Amino acid sequence: MDCVKLVFFMLYTFLCQLAFSSSPPHLCPKDQALALLQFKNMFTINPDASYYCDSSHPRTLFWNNSTDCCSWDGVHCDKMTGQVIELDLHCSQLQGKFHSNSSLFQLSNLKRLDLSFNDFTESLISPKFGESSSLTHLDLFDSGFAGIIPSEISHLSKLHVLRIGGQYKLSLGPHNFELLLKNLTQLRDLNLWDVNLSSTIPSNFSSHLAILTLYNTGLRGLLPERFFHLTDLESLDLSFNPQLTVRFPTTKWNSSASLMYLNLYNVNFTGRIPESFSHLTAVQELDMSHSNLLGPILWNLTSIEILYLNNNHLEGPISHFSRFKKLKTLSLGNNNFDGRLEFLSFNRSWMQLEILDFSSNSLTGPIPSNVSGLQNLRQLILSSSHLNGTIPSWIFDLPSLRLLDLSNNTFSGKIQEFKSKTLAGVYLYQNQLEGPLPNSLLNQPILMFLLLSHNSISGQIASTICNLTMLTVLNLRSNNLEGTIPQCLGEMNENLWSLDLSNNSLSGTIDTTFSIRNSFRVISLHGNKLTGKVPPSLIICTYLTLLDLGNNQLNDTFPNWLGDLPYLKILSLRSNKFHGPVKSSRNTNLFPQLQIMDLSSNGFSGNLPISLFGNLQAMKKIDVNTRTPQYVSDQFAGYYDYLTTITTKGQDFESVQIFATNIIIDLSRNRFEGHIPSIIGDLVGLRTLNLSHNVLEGHIPASLQNLSVLESLDLSSNKLDGEIPQQLVSLTSLEVLNLSHNHLVGCIPKGKQFDTFENNSYLRNDGLRGLPPSRDCGRYDRVPQSTIPLELDQEEEEEEDSPMISWQAVLMGYGCGLVIGLSVIYIMWSTQYPAWFSRMDVKLEHIITTRMKKHKKRY
Known part of the structure; x- marks a missing residue:
């Protein structure tokens, strides 16, 4: 009987379970559906709101009342109750303000919430997030939140995953950071990328951490050693915290068995890398670049695939790294490794290698020619490594090559034809390469950077170069190129920012017609044999920053219409055949950003351009950042430098980088006449003023005393008369002064910088007194100008x-x-x-x- 009862009970239980499992799931509660629709209506859909996503999708676009909200894209409900427990809206193209009383907070049973990679337009993070006590997963990464992260987030004691930070700068006070780590004891994944913590790392953090990302958070002090003994730690990213000091354990780490990703880029290391590193047998990716590491590499990471150690002080033979058998990326640039690259020729274990960077080390000899097995290599960077010989053919035969940088070595021979059709950057400048440009190089569909300057490349520039539709920087400076400039260069694409063909033997007129959609920042044709006029279509180059047409044979009047270019900072027309007066139109906004104007060694005549001087607004300011000077550059700084030839402090400087503080006017070696206008004194940012070798007359204006940062003043070889203004003694930055070959009289001012100038600053001014000692002015500062020089001249004539x-x-x-x-x-x-x-x-x-x-x- 008992057996029968037992059978019936089991059958009853089975039928109940079967009935329950076949019953329809609970529908989404109406109040929660309404809350979701209210949330949806607060935002617009904009694909740019999820710009950084590999792929994005507007999940809320098809939410509507006609369907159960549990079936909506990104919404997940509890199968038993129908309550919304997960909301995944990452990369959903949402844009708009996220209000502190958002209807989203009505979803009280949420366990997982992902709003990452949207654009909530710098909204504040609401304290109400701290009331969602069931949350185990909160992801607000790169979603446009700004301001202070509320301390209420630390109330979410069940959190396993917390990701906040990214695009906009958020902050979390030191006390709140400690509170956060103290309360969130279940955390497995903490990502505060780019959140301003400005604190030390407390020792009371979750022992369950598997992923910790504190990139660029302003951490300081000593990293607690406990981090290296977290048994579940798989990924640790503390990069870009230069005030954080890291001291590695000298014994085996407890986390060594699980740690796979270690990023300590730009932190402060103490001591050398210990041998305990050899216990990190699971590490696949390691980045310790820019971290002051010292000494040799004594460990062997058997699983390492990606290794960045560039910009340190490491040393030892480069061949040591051939023992790492699974490498895909090896970046060792800017260290002190030495040796030859012969080990490449017998290494068969790097079949999967994609990036190889040995730049700026102490390598020697040529690149071995019998290298094979690097068919997957995409980047080869061997710049500034003392290498020589010819470039071996196996490099040109790499089928997947995207970046080749062999710059600043002494390679010779010709550039061979490339097999790869995927080249994006070719850097071969500062070598001894010769021969013509290979045709394969001019037919690369994605080539962006082509820098071949300072070689002996010859021949003409073929018009096929205009097939490079993605080209951004073209630098063929200082070669032996001849022929004309292809007319199509100005029209080739809207990506080309920099065109540098200077110091070649190009001839003919500049017939380039620039397209209305061009993006030129730099055009340098300096040092060729170009003739004709300045092409009027240059006025279309709205973004032009540097225009260098110097050292050619251009024959034209002053192109004052260039003053309408709003961003032009550097204009060099030196050493041509320009002529006539330098006129300025009635436009009072000409050359608003100009900081270098070099019109020297031409045939300009007439009075100095007073109205033009009055327009130079950028020269009327003093750069206050002189302690940390920066170069004139753009977003491609590091790929191309703004270079030009300038004369300052009595010396010519060829092809130099331009500091943002370089403010120069050079009108020397022309036929300018009349007086030096006092309005030049308004250009208080001037560092160099050169008006020498003209026919200027009259007095030196006392207004030059306003040029408080002036470093070089050259007024030599003119017809200036009168005294040197005593006020110029106040120019304490003046390093070079040349007033020679004029008709100046009176006593040379004394004091400050004037006590440092030699006799040659005043030569051939027979009326000047004070130097040499035989013409000492004694204890009197002024002498009647109208008597002494005249009588001296009369006496000298009588004697002769x-x-x-x-x-x-x-x-x-x-x-x-x-x-x-x-x-x-x-x-x-x-x-x-x-x-x-x-x-x-x-x-x-x-x-x-x-x-x-x-x-x-x-x-």
Whole structure:
């Protein structure tokens, strides 16, 4: 009987379960569906809101009342109750304000919430997130939140995953960070990427951590060693925390069996890498670049696939790394590794290698020619490594090559034809390569950077170069190219930012017609044999920053219409055949950003352009960031430098980088006439002013005293007269002064920088006194300008017209002068004559001394 009862009970239980399992699931509660629809209506759909996603999808687009909300895209419900427990809206293209009382907080049973990679337009993170006590997964990463992360987040004690940070700068106070780690004891994945913590790392954090990402969070102090002994730790990213000090354990780490990803880029290491690193047998990716690492590499990571150690002080033979058998990326640039690359020729274990960077080390010899097995190589970077010889053919035969950088070595020979059709960057500058440009290089569909400057490449630039529709930087500077500039270069694409063909032998006129959609920032045709005029279509180059047409044979008037280019900073027309006056139109906004104007060595004439000087707004400011000077550059800094030729401090500098503080006007070696306008004193940011070798006249304006950061002033070889303004003594930054070959008179100012200038600063100004010592102005600062120089000149002329004067006459004159001088001194001291009498005595003594010197030279 008991057996029968047992059978019936079991059958009853089975039928109940069967009935329950076949019953329809609970529908989404209406209040939760309404809350979701209200949330949806607060935002617009914009694909750019999820710009950083590999793929995005507008999940809320088809939410509507006609269907059960549990079937909506991204919504997951509890099968028993129908309550919404998961909401996955990552990469959903949502854009708009996220309000602090959002209807989303009505979903009280949420366990997982993912709003990452949307754009909530710098909304604040609501404290109400802390009321969702059931949450185990909260992901707000890169979703446009800004401001302070509320402390209420630390109330979510069940959280396993917390990801906040990304695109906008968020902050979390030091106390809140400690509170967060103290309360969230179940955390397995914590990502606070780019959140400003500005604190040390507390020791009371979850022992369950498997993934910890604190990238660029302002951490400081010493990293607790406990991190290296977390038994579940798989990924640790503390990169970009330069004030964080890391000291590795010298014994085996407890986490070594599980740790697969370690990113300590740009943190502060102490000591050398210990041998305990060899226990990290599971590590697949390791980045410790820019971290002050020292010494040799003594470990062997058997599972390592991606290894970045560049920009440290590591040393030892480069061949050591051939023991790492699974490498896909090996980046060792900017260290002290040495040796030859012969090990590449017998290495058969790097079939999967994709990136190889040995740049800026102390390598020697040529690249071995018998290398095979690198068919997957996409990036080969061997720049600045003291390599020589020819570039072996196996490099040109790499089928998947995207980046080749062999720059700044001494490679010779020709550039061979490339097998790869996927080249994006070719850097072969600063070598000794010769021959023509290979055709395969001019037919690359995705080539962006082509830098071949400072070689001996010859031949003409074929028009097929315009097939490079993705080209961004083209630098063929300092080669032996000849022929004309392809007309299509100005129209080839809207991606080309920089065109540098300078220092070649290109000829003909500049017939390039620039398209209206061009993006040129840099155009440098300096140092060729170009003729004709400046092409008017340059006015279409709205973004142009540097225009260098210097050292050519252009024959034109001043192209003042270039002043309408709103971003032009550097204009060089030096050493051409420009002529006529430099006129300025009535437009008061000409050249608003110009900081270097070089019109030297031309045939410009007329008065200096007063109205043009008045327009140079960028020169009327002083850069306050002189302690940390930066170069004029753009978003491609590091790929291309803004280079030009300038003359400053009496020296020519060829192809130099331009500091943002370089503010220069060079109008030397022209035919400018008239006076130096005082308005130049308004250009207070000037570092170099060169008006030499013209026919300027009149006085040096005292307004130049306003040029407080002026470092070089050259007014030589003009017809300037009058005195040197005493006010120029205030120019304490002045390092070079050249006022020679003028008609200046009076005493040279004394004090500050003027006490450092040599005689050659004042040569051929016969009316100047103060240097050399024989023309000392004594204790008096000023001398009547209208008498002394004139009388001196008359005396000198008389002496030169009297060849019969003998030494007897000289001695007689000297004796008489001495008697008169002593008499004058006696009368002056005894009668206390006024000071002008004393000055007369100095004047007489000077005349006598001058006579003696002239006659001494003659005999």
